[in-house]
Amino acid sequence: MAERMKKHPQLDNAIRKQKKRGVPVLENTIHAQIAQYLNLVIKRPSRWHTVEVSNQAQGRAAMIRQMQLKKRGVVTGWPDIEIFWYDQVWYNVVSNTYIGSFKIIFLEVKIPGGQLTEKQAALHQELRGDGHSVYVVHSVDEVQSVLKELGVI
16 A cells, blocks of 8 residues: 555755755644645555644744633544554444444654654653554654554555
8 A cells, every 4th residue: 555655745855955955844734744645555444643732832822822722622642643544354244334443543743853842752652551652753754664563554
C-alpha cells in the first residue's frame, strides 16, 4: 500500500523552500502531509481524526482562544491524531454494521528535534498505561514505520 502513496509536490516544495531559506519546518506542514498519507492508507471501517489542539501563538487573542478550547474540553497534552483501527472486523448484513475489535493508536506530531512538553509526556504515559499505542512522529516515513510495526499496513 505504501508503494501506491501519492506524492504531494506542493507540500514537498513548501518544505524544501522553508529549509532553503533557513525557516524552520512548521508542525502544520508535517501534519498536513501525514493527513494526506492517512487518507490513503486508513480505510473503512477504520477511521482517523485530527484532534483540535491548542495553538502555540502568544498574546491576548491566543490566551482567549486557549480558554475557549479548555471550556470545550480540549485536554492539554492530548496527541494530535487518533486512529481507530479495526484489527478484526465482520460485516453484519442484518444490522448493516461492522462488528469487531479495534485499537486506538495515538500520534503526536512534532517537528524534527521537537520535544514533548511535561504535560504531553505525562498524558502519553497514562494513555500507554491504559493499553493504547502512543507514538511521537516527525514525518510520513515515521508514520509508515509505526503502522507497519502495528500491522496496520
